[in-house]
Amino acid sequence: MALLPKNLSFSRQILPLVALAGLVLAVIYIATGLPDRELSEPTEEPPRAPQELANAARVAGAGVVEPSSEVIDIGTAIAGLVTMVRVQPGDYVTKGQPLFQVDDRAVRARVREAEAQIGEARAAIAEAQSAAATAARQLDLYRNVSDPAAVSRAEVIRAEGEASAAQNRLNAARARLQSAQAMRSSATTELGRLVVRAPISGEILAVDIRPGEYVSTMGGNASFIRMGETRPLHVRIDIDESEAARIALGEPATVSPRGASDRQVKASFVRAEPQVVPKRSLTNSAAERVDVRVLQVIYALPSAASSNEALFRVGQQVDAYIPARRNGATTDIVKPEADETE
Amino acid sequence: MIWIAIRMLTGDRQKFYGLLFGIAFSTLLITQQLTIFVNLLERGASGVYNVSSADVWVMDPVSRTTDVAYAMPSTALDKVRGVSGVEWAVPHIRATAAVRTKDGDLEGVAIIGVDDATLIGLPKRMIEGSPDVLSQPDSVIIDDVGMTRMFPDQSPIGERLELNDQRAVVRGIADAIPSFTSTVVLYTKYSQALNYVPGTRNRLSFVLVGKADDVSAQQLVDRIEAQTGLRARTREQFAGDGVDFIIENTGIPLNFGITVMLGFIVGVAIVGLTFSLFIRDNIKQFGALKAIGVSNGRIARMVAAQAGMVGMVGYGLGVLGTVGFIHAFSGDPTFKGFYIPWQIPLISLVAIVLIIALTGWLSLRTVLKTEPAAVFR
Known part of the structure; x- marks a missing residue:
């Protein structure tokens, strides 16, 4: 091409150059225009299995924090x-x-009422006692008279009747006292129940x-x-019933709260509920129906240094990882893996 | 000698430009049609590629693509988390809903609920706002193509929508590749999405899984399928499923494929015919060359040089045209995310080279057989 530098030809020189430049441009455009399909790491830390369970058989579950006494x-x-x-x-x-x-105003009034009745009963007792004493002395007097003609038979009978009536009035007053005391005691109990x-x-x-x-x-x-024993807190972890057979009961669980999954704590095993229950979903929908049943396993959380630093609060949702049983179901799962390595 | 061949080629401008135009147009036709075809099919995989951090997708055994999914019970998440080799797993909900706009219009939208705590499942980039806006109550993020459909010529930020009798406020715009149907997509938190989508018993559409470093995605898929009984797919497999679904369920591959095929044939025919005509027209000149004692091998090299020159220039211009076309339309929402896969220019290059070589060889046969005397007849 350098043979004819002066006769610049459009079709022989410029056009091939344009085409070459176009090719280079196209290569650059295509290379830079390829879609970005690189995998990226999540910006927020998702809940991950703890280090020691990362490659071991494990069971995962979600749960809710509750007081150890339950609410x-x-x-x-x-x-x-x-x-x-x-x-x-x-x-x-x-x-x-x-x-x-x-x-408690009404009950207090009843207490005072009962006390007034007690006072009244006591007064009645005193009155009855004095009446009984008078009647007894009178009867004694008549009985000690030796001359039968001095006291008529009728007088004696009347005195005997009076003594007996006074005694009965005394008994009645005592019964009223007891009744009033019982009333006061009942009102006091009610006062306590208020x-x-x-x-x-x-x-x-x-x-x-x-x-x-x-x-x-x-x-x-x-x-x-609503109250409950929060020292220590418990977590109630729901395990899908199909996973329930794999779980190693008794092992500690690794628990992290939602949104702070990098802060994992070890929770010690407390018990597994004897009853498998329908899963309570947390969508709060009134029309919610469930067909999944879960085994609830309860773990105790370690106590926090102070309430301000507390990682877990009652009602909070958590993610949990629990080791799986070493034998039994786990061996079935390892099998396909072994096939791959062969 | 080669230079003479080139002068021969460019001597007749009309023929030269005709030849050039034929090749450039064929290249443009093949490359551009194939590009649009591939990109249209890949729309079926956009749902998978928009989620940038999941290695493995876990779904109900009957689910097929991101849009054709059968929901699982929520404990499926914990089942997947229990598989060793699963670094993390988060819930993902995809559902359709009807939204009422401020004007009272009804529009079908896709609701995508991403994990509340980590927001895994959002597209990688945002056009406006940050993913954190989802922490505000009733927030949704709209995708950029959906925005142009739902809010033409206005900013959607702060717009109020009504979803399933609930308030939703658009607080961000995501940079996402639209789906095949270009449905408006609203991203929100998982818990919020449950409220926006009318209630069915099971809600969880997918579990997105990140793999541990020491297992391959395929190993993890096998483990998850063996242990949980759910269906697991790697990212690439699931993207392929989306493309296959379009191929199987729409007329696009057949109808559009026929068009692409026709474009290919037309391109090939133009190139072949014009080049073979050109050689035939020059038979006299080649005869003269032979008459002055030029060997057959040298003539073949001359024709090869002509073919190489016209092919290179034509191909270069054709590819430039395709790039220009794609670039010019890249601003249009319909073409959002369209790109030229690097294989396609290579395919058209191979096609052009093959067809030029073939027609060149066919026409050359007559030249080589030409008697030098032909020039005097």
């Missing part, structure tokens, strides 16, 4: 207006500590009652205060 929905024995709430969420209460107080107390030591999880509100014994599952 206790505190109810009331007597309906009425709440006058005082003694606790707030987060309080740690001891067994028997008052939680809230139902209006103060709702903690059935166990534990933490107050939720308070859904305020002074002035009406608490009712009717209405089923109304819970006014």
